[in-house]
Amino acid sequence: MVNKLSPQEIADQAKRTYIAGDYPATVQAFAEAASAYADVGDAPMSAEMKNNASVALLRDKQAQAALEAAQGTDAVFAEAGDTRRQGMALANQASALEALKRFKEAIDFYTRAGDALGKAGEVDLRLEVIQLLSALYLRRFKFFDAIITLQSGLAAVKNPTPKQRFMKKLLFFRL
16 A cells, blocks of 8 residues: 655655755656645645745756746736736746846846735845845946845835844945
C-alpha cells in the first residue's frame, strides 16, 4: 500500500529542502505540491507553489525557468481577489525579468506589484518592492525616477523606522 502525501505535506517537505539549500529538490517538491493542489481543485495554492518554485529557481540562477514557473500566477490570484499574493507573484516575475536583463519589463512588473500590494494594504511588502524598483532605476542611471519612486514608497509608511525617517528627510532635501 502506497502512503500518499497531502499537498501540504509535500509543500512542507519543499520548505525544508529550501532551508537546506537544495534548490533542485525544492523545485521538484514545489512542482509536486502545485500539481497536488491542482488535483484537489485549489488553484490559488497551486499558483502559490509555482511561485515558491520560481523563488528557488531564481536562487539556483535559473532566471528563465523562474520566470516560466511564475508566469500566469498573478492572474490566478487576481481572479481569486487576492491582491497580496498577486503583488508577490508580479514581484517574483519582475525579479526573474531583472535577472534576465529585461529591464523595461521588470520595471513594469515591479510597478504593477507595488500597485497590487498597495491595494492589499501591504505597506511593508510594497516598500520592499518599491526599493527594488528604485535600485533598478539607479542601475539604469535614472536617478530622478529612483528618487521619486523611493519617496512614494516611503510616503505610505505610517510608522517609519529611524532609518526610514532619515531616508525621508534625505530625499526631501535632495529634491
